[in-house]
Amino acid sequence: MTLTAERPSVQAEEQKLLKDRRYRRKGSGDFSKPTLGSLILRYVLLLFVLVLVIGPFVWQLSTSFKGAGDDLYTFPPNLIPVDPTLENYTKVTDIVPVYTYAWHSLLVAVGSVITNVILSVLGGYALACMRFRGKMIALGILVSTMLLPGEVTITSNLLTINSLGLANTLWGVYLPGAIGAMNVLLIATACRMIPKDVLDAATVDGATTWQRIRHIVWPNVRGMASVVAIFTFIGAWDDYLWPLMVLTNPNNYTLTVGMAYLNGNFSPDPRLIAAGTMVALIPIIVLFSIMQRYFFRGVQEGAVKG
Template identity: 85%
Template sequence: MSVLQDLPASPEQTQPQQLRLDRRFRRRGSGDFNKPTIAGLIGRYALLTLVLVLFIGPFVWQLATSFKGPADDLYSFPPSFIPTDPTIENYIKVTDLIPVYTYAWHSLLIATGAVITNVVLSVFGGYALACMKFRGKFIALGILVSTMLLPGEVTVTANLLTINSLGLANTLLGVFLPGAIGAMNVLLIATACRMIPQDVLDAATVDGATTWQRIRHIVWPNVKGMASVVAIFTFIGQWDDYLWPLMVLTDPNNYTLTVGMAYLNGNFSPDPRLIAAGTMVALVPIIVLFSVMQRFFFQGVQEGAVKG
């Protein structure tokens, strides 16, 4: 009888026990998280509404301000989001005050170049750190991580002296070079590369695949989601950068869009309508980029999540 008692219970016997445990936990107040209560549902939507107002509200206000005419009161309370005297004259005046499209082209060149170099070099560096074995690997990883501990303001002077010594001051290339590769981007791609089974890479090596073929046919299909995350954040960071282009560029003909927009807040044009119009012009490429790549962005975020 003791032997029979030690045998595992059959599914027919364990099922009623599981039902009793479910009822016990349900009586204790442990409900299904996928089916919230009415109070929880109201709380969720209230929180979502608050976040929506905090994040979308300023954008909508700036958009409405960019279309407001002289007859509109910009400082009314509560703020008016619908112009009573709508006009596109603000956008026309912005292009008359500064060469918006030339500055936007400069910013686009720098941001696009930074995206290409960051994605390509991060894939190569991430593959080397995650999938290759070589001497000094952990030293290289430590140096890479240590560069992230210093704030950007600490390295600005060193970067500026380097750019001046290379003769690249007041050039778009001088603005581009410091952002050509980022330590965080390399670590993100390395994290994605670690999810690739080593047996697959070893099998490709045995079959005679070169390093380039392994990266192209095995690594890239598995890290392209994370690469899209790198691309989006790199583009936004380079497009919105203000301090570094301001320090490198001295000729107004070479300004980027963010530096050129500073004129709109100067003594020549303190009109908030023009500032709002210039802000909308600067936001358009970012909105378009994220709209096109949002599917790959969320795929890359999911790849970087913890898997159980």
């Protein structure tokens, strides 16, 4: 009786498995094995997005190497220079002190990265893992600062920098971006992924706050910290409006302000503008190439280490 009762159920399971296999062969529910048409559509869309994203960069790179014998306005555009030359880069450095401006931008960007990472880790740990009065008020203030565009507070920031005597200095460019509310919230989100039992166990074992941050918190949030570092560097490197308002002496210009000066005075020659643009892009490309694995790991990181 037991064998007779089990046989129909086994046959039903086999029929169900056979039906699932037939269903998957049709391509209706198996997303890991797309049909030929959907596969072609995916690659066409990827190629279209790639052209939109990489196209301007390739065009600027090609223009920066084109000599006087190249026609920049032919159609279809010629991406391979007929008369390749490096003279555009030397002309840019002769007209504008590009490397000095790049050094200024690098100082501001690196300083912003250091303070944003350190202060964001400390602030994120406090918001996510510590108990204190006014915690929700502090969180609400941080979120409210993100609701206002930067143009709203730029006047008050400028008045503050002038009152501190930091106008026309790189310190005045750096200070308003020394810490960002979004970065603190990102690190706080990463800190909430750490089990509370791990921190409590460390406290019971006699670990101080600094030891908990160093040995428990930091190994688990450094992926997100790399995300903060990359976005902070790019934001500080590409910032234009704030350095333009703070800096009045051309000797203190950052690279973006210097490139705007190049664009305004030598716009008839797009080759020089393209060469200056490439000089401004190279550090960002190098930084992202080095830290891309940490960037993508930080986006999806959630496991506890150490």
